[in-house]
Amino acid sequence: MINDLFLRACKREPVERTPVWLMRQAGRYLPEYRAIRAKTDFLTLCRTPELAAEVSIQPVEIIGTDACIIFSDILVLPEAMGVKLFIEENTGPYFENPVRTRADIDKLIVPDPCRELKYVMDAIRLTRKNLNNRVPLIGFAGSPWTLATYLAEGKGSRNFSSIKELIYTNPKDAHALLDKLARTTAAFLSAEIEAGAQAVQIFDTWGGILPPDEFREFSLRYIEQVLKLLKHNGAPAIVFCKNCGHSLEAIADTGCSVVGIDSSIDIEKARMLIGSYTALQGNLDPALLYAGPDRIREGVKRILGKFGKGSGHIFNLGHGVLPDTPVGHVKAFVQAVKEESAKYHK
Amino acid sequence: MINDLFLRACKREPVERTPVWLMRQAGRYLPEYRAIRAKTDFLTLCRTPELAAEVSIQPVEIIGTDACIIFSDILVLPEAMGVKLFIEENTGPYFENPVRTRADIDKLIVPDPCRELKYVMDAIRLTRKNLNNRVPLIGFAGSPWTLATYLAEGKGSRNFSSIKELIYTNPKDAHALLDKLARTTAAFLSAEIEAGAQAVQIFDTWGGILPPDEFREFSLRYIEQVLKLLKHNGAPAIVFCKNCGHSLEAIADTGCSVVGIDSSIDIEKARMLIGSYTALQGNLDPALLYAGPDRIREGVKRILGKFGKGSGHIFNLGHGVLPDTPVGHVKAFVQAVKEESAKYHK
Numbered sequence: 289m290i291n292d293l294f295l296r297a298c299k300r301e302p303v304e305r306t307p308v309w310l311m312r313q314a315g316r317y318l319p320e321y322r323a324i325r326a327k328t329d330f331l332t333l334c335r336t337p338e339l340a341a342e343v344s345i346q347p348v349e350i351i352g353t354d355a356c357i358i359f360s361d362i363l364v365l366p367e368a369m370g371v372k373l374f375i376e377e378n379t380g381p382y383f384e385n386p387v388r389t390r391a392d393i394d395k396l397i398v399p400d401p402c403r404e405l406k407y408v409m410d411a412i413r414l415t416r417k418n419l420n421n422r423v424p425l426i427g428f429a430g431s432p433w434t435l436a437t438y439l440a441e442g443k444g445s446r447n448f449s450s451i452k453e454l455i456y457t458n459p460k461d462a463h464a465l466l467d468k469l470a471r472t473t474a475a476f477l478s479a480e481i482e483a484g485a486q487a488v489q490i491f492d493t494w495g496g497i498l499p500p501d502e503f504r505e506f507s508l509r510y511i512e513q514v515l516k517l518l519k520h521n522g523a524p525a526i527v528f529c530k531n532c533g534h535s536l537e538a539i540a541d542t543g544c545s546v547v548g549i550d551s552s553i554d555i556e557k558a559r560m561l562i563g564s565y566t567a568l569q570g571n572l573d574p575a576l577l578y579a580g581p582d583r584i585r586e587g588v589k590r591i592l593g594k595f596g597k598g599s600g601h602i603f604n605l606g607h608g609v610l611p612d613t614p615v616g617h618v619k620a621f622v623q624a625v626k627e628e629s630a631k632y633h634k
Numbered sequence: 635m636i637n638d639l640f641l642r643a644c645k646r647e648p649v650e651r652t653p654v655w656l657m658r659q660a661g662r663y664l665p666e667y668r669a670i671r672a673k674t675d676f677l678t679l680c681r682t683p684e685l686a687a688e689v690s691i692q693p694v695e696i697i698g699t700d701a702c703i704i705f706s707d708i709l710v711l712p713e714a715m716g717v718k719l720f721i722e723e724n725t726g727p728y729f730e731n732p733v734r735t736r737a738d739i740d741k742l743i744v745p746d747p748c749r750e751l752k753y754v755m756d757a758i759r760l761t762r763k764n765l766n767n768r769v770p771l772i773g774f775a776g777s778p779w780t781l782a783t784y785l786a787e788g789k790g791s792r793n794f795s796s797i798k799e800l801i802y803t804n805p806k807d808a809h810a811l812l813d814k815l816a817r818t819t820a821a822f823l824s825a826e827i828e829a830g831a832q833a834v835q836i837f838d839t840w841g842g843i844l845p846p847d848e849f850r851e852f853s854l855r856y857i858e859q860v861l862k863l864l865k866h867n868g869a870p871a872i873v874f875c876k877n878c879g880h881s882l883e884a885i886a887d888t889g890c891s892v893v894g895i896d897s898s899i900d901i902e903k904a905r906m907l908i909g910s911y912t913a914l915q916g917n918l919d920p921a922l923l924y925a926g927p928d929r930i931r932e933g934v935k936r937i938l939g940k941f942g943k944g945s946g947h948i949f950n951l952g953h954g955v956l957p958d959t960p961v962g963h964v965k966a967f968v969q970a971v972k973e974e975s976a977k978y979h980k
Contacts, residue, residue, distance in 0.1 A: 447956050452921035456929060496877075499897040499919050499952070501936075531842075534879055534898055551845040552880055573845050575798035583802060590847075606845070610793050 291423050294355040298487060298524035298545050300567050300600035306592065306629035307354035308622050309426075311528075312608030313347035314359045317615060320346050330375045334360050340411035341418055348423055350615070352622050355424050355487075355602075358412055358480075362430030362491055365476055366439055366469075368404040369396045379443075386442030388450055390458075393465045398472050401479040408476075409483035416484035427485030429477050431492035431529070432469035432514065433507035436462070448497050455506055462506060470510040474517035481523045489526040489548065490514065496531025503535055512542045526569055530607065540566045551606030556594035563600060571606040572621070577613045581620035588624040597632050637769045640701040644833060644870035644891050646913050646946040652938065652975035653700035654968050655772075657874075658954030659693035660705045663961060666692050676721045680706050686757035687764055694769055696961070698968050701769050701833075701948075704758055704826075708776030708837055711822055712785055712815075714750040715742040725789075732788030734796055736804075739811045744818050747825040754822075755829040762830035773831030775823050777838035777875070778815035778860065779853035782808070794843050801852055808852060816856040820863035827869045835872040835894065836860065842877025849881055858888045872915055876953065886912045897952030902940035909946060917952040918967070923959045927966035934970040943978050 289295070293307035315321055321343050325333065333339050344359040363381055367373040375381040387393060402409060416425055430438075440451035455462040477488045495507040507529070515525055528548030529539055539547050540562035549558050549570040558568055576587045588603070595601045603625045609618060635641070639653035661667055667689050671679065679685050690705040709727055713719040721727040733739060748755060762771055776784075786797035801808040823834045841853040853875070861871055874894030875885055885893050886908035895904050895916040904914055922933045934949070941947045949971045955964060 447921065449921065449924065449956065449958065452919070453924040456919075456922050456925040496898065499917075500900050502919070531877060531898065534900065552842065552877065554846050554880065571845075573798070573802075573848070575793065575795065576802050578795065578799040579802040610795065612795065 289421050289424065291354055294602060295424050295486060295524065297599055297602045298526070298567050303599050303633055304630065305633055306601050306603050306625055308603035308625040309353040309355040309357065310347070310351075310605050310609045310618065310621075311357075313351065313353055313357065314343045315609060316611035317609055317613045317618060318346055318350060319615070320350060330361070331373070334364055335407045337407055337410035337414045340407075341415040344411070344415045344425075345418055348419070351618055352626075353423070355426055356415065356419055357426040357428060357489070358408070358415060358485065360408055360411070360428070362428070362435065362493075363438060364405065364408065365429060365472060366435050368399040368401070369468075369472060371396070371439060381438075382443035383439065386450065387439040387465065388454060390461050390464070393461060393468065396465075396468055398468060398475070401476040405476060405479070409479055412480055412483040412485055424486040425484060426487045426489055426526075427477060427480030428489040428491060429473045429480075429514075431490050431495065431507060432466045432473055432510035433495055433498075434491060434493045435469050435473070436465050437494040437497070439465070448494070452497075455502065466506060466510045467513070470513040471517065474514045477514065478517075478519040481519065481521050485523060487524045487526065488518075488520075489528060490544075492527070492529035492532070495529040500534045503529075503532060504538055508535065508538055508542060515543050528569070536561050546602065548604070549606065554594065555591055556596070559595055567600040567602060568595070569602040569604050571604065574605045574607050574610050574613070577605075577609065577617045577621055579617075581617065581624070584617060584621050585624040585628065588621065589628050592625075592629055592632055595632070599633065603629070635767050635770065637700055640948060641770050641832060641870065643945055643948045644872070644913050649945050649979055650976065651979055652947050652949050652971055654949035654971040655699040655701040655703065656693070656697075656951050656955045656964065656967075657703075659697065659699055659703065660689045661955060662957035663955055663959045663964060664692055664696060665961070666696060676707070677719070680710055681753045683753055683756040683760045686753075687761040690757070690761045690771075691764055694765070697964055698972075699769070701772055702761065702765055703772040703774060703835070704754070704761060704831065706754055706757070706774070708774070708781065708839075709784060710751065710754065711775060711818060712781050714745040714747070715814075715818060717742070717785060727784075728789035729785065732796065733785040733811065734800060736807050736810070739807060739814065742811075742814055744814060744821070747822040751822065751825070755825055758826055758829040758831055770832040771830060772833045772835055772872075773823060773826030774835040774837060775819045775826075775860075777836050777841065777853060778812045778819055778856035779841055779844075780837060780839045781815050781819070782811050783840040783843070785811070794840070798843075801848065812852060812856045813859070816859040817863065820860045823860065824863075824865040827865065827867050831869060833870045833872065834864075834866075835874060836890075838873070838875035838878070841875040846880045849875075849878060850884055854881065854884055854888060861889050874915070882907050892948065894950070895952065899952075900940065901937055902942070905941055905946075913946040913948060914941070915948040915950050917950065920951045920953050920956050920959070923951075923955065923963045923967055925963075927963065927970070930963060930967050931970040931974065934967065935974050938971075938975055938978055941978070945979065949975070
């Protein structure tokens with residue numbers, strides 16, 4: 289491994305500087321990505337290992353990130369469970385048949401990820417080969433709760449009425465769905481690691497729509513189940529729950545190596561609470577990259593200063609990079625982290 | 635005043651039971667409201683004191699809430715500053731000309747609320763008269779930050795690019811806009827109190843899109859300015875910042891009487907942090923009202939138990955009541971609070 293800063297920081301081992309990558313770093317803000325997407329729709333891109341590998345590696349080469357994340361989508365997993373998925377420009381993804389009743393839940397299959405999602409594993413193998421150990425490769429999945437939310441709503445939602453109606457009026461069925469999703473997710477992430485992913489991230493995009501007690505019962509409990517069933521083979525697991533600052537300690541207690549934090553969390557407080565036993569990943573406001581390089585550097589310095597000296601920090605945004613971010617600003621962000629962080633590791 | 639439980643709880647004075655009302659209680663879930671809206675568009679309803687008074691009082695009579703909130707919209711205030719507002723079914727509100735540049739900001743007028751928003755004051759006077767002191771009347775406004783967000787975006791937003799670009803690239807202009815909005819809001823709320831509002835609530839719907847430091851700089855600071863300029867005349871002020879659990883103590887420090895909390899906050903923790911010097915309002919998940927009366931009662935009991943004995947709690951939802959909530963469930967919610975809370979006040 290030529291650059292293993294990311295993996296060392298995940299394990300809270302000493303590093304020469306803070307590693308940095310960006311959520312959604314393989315994406316629309318890159319002209320090179322848009323050039324490929326102009327010829328290929330989103331799902332075909334996910335399903336074509338050569339293209340998925342190419343766009344995964346783009347930010348490593350163009351932006352200089354310290355980690356590569358496999359290009360894919362969290363919804364390819366529920367699709368492999370038998371729910372037809374559509375991803376169209378401008379409307380966002382949707383499922384033809386939402387999953388809301390016990391019959392819907394029972395119909396979902398638990399796929400063999402090495403068969404039904406072979407294209408993801410092929411993309412991981414090819415990306416590892418083409419990366420040639422320049423930086424580590426991250427695999428990922430949605431949390432069971434987040435997948436359940438998409439399945440129940442069927443499409444983007446404002447009030448999340450369907451999934452909330454399910455948990456409040458029919459918690460038993462909700463638990464049956466979440467259990468099935470947890471098993472599937474554990475098998476999927478284990479297969480990703482087997483195929484070559486050197487770390488995995490679980491995205492709990494919708495944990496934050498729940499009150500704290502329900503967050504623990506319906507989301508965190510199943511993230512824990514995934515981590516327990518995971519054949520991790522030494523690969524660190526990152527858990528990123530958006531808008532769940534109320535439960536930082538509980539998230540750290542799932543047994544993950546790294547807690548991803550969004551921009552609503554003060555990283556100084558987070559380190560105080562859980563930094564002695566987990567690494568932290570985050571958390572610059574993605575919208576700060578609209579500003580010029582000087583302002584970006586100031587924001588980077590503030591977060592580095594708040595985290596303070598020592599290892600256990602992976603720099604990232606608090607959420608995915610916004611599609612209309614100027615590429616030059618993304619480069620300035622990565623550069624600023626690389627230049628400003630060394631002094632915290634002496 | 636026949637029922638002043640709400641006002642006493644705002645001041646943390648003893649009460650016989652916990653008072654209860656619902657955010658958006660005058661709204662679409664009520665058939666009586668929909669009957670009026672079938673004949674009148676939303677803005678006309680806001681601008682017609684007789685109708686606004688009628689729908690404001692509906693939930694007091696039909697649901698039995700312990701407070702009445704004047705029917706209006708937070709966007710009528712920026713409209714009075716000279717930005718044409720459209721509210722259409724299904725698309726949500728939008729402004730024809732978003733406010734993004736210094737020139738846009740300088741063009742905004744600071745209206746005299748007793749003239750440009752006389753219809754709101756008339757509605758308040760008429761509602762007070764028709765309420766005949768059955769329950770107290772609450773006036774409200776958006777926070778300066780929330781209004782600035784709507785003004786800059788012009789319409790609903792996913793990433794809030796425009797307002798964030800403004801604060802990160804041009805903080806001076808952002809502060810000029812926020813200062814103007816704070817002055818206008820203070821004058822508006824003072825006029826509402828003068829017209830008869832017995833309490834006021836400031837809704838900071840979009841404070842939660844900011845990192846904690848920026849929340850204090852761009853949102854909380856201007857809520858503080860509003861409260862400082864307010865001629866409150868004894869009327870308690872409630873501050874409700876959505877998704878801002880990271881800054882509970884700072885919110886309490888604005889000098890408000892009541893902190894409104896959303897469902898992401900554990901009310902037991904909130905009371906521990908700030909309950910000795912402010913009252914708390916909240917915080918049942920609105921989606922729990924999809925469930926039946928027994929489950930609703932169980933949720934109410936859990937929150938009452940978490941808050942514990944003593945005054946200083948106004949029961950509410952953690953966010954507005956959802957339009958597709960069955961009326962019977964809303965009644966069951968209010969009934970459950972009334973029946974279950976008495977034992978916490980002995």
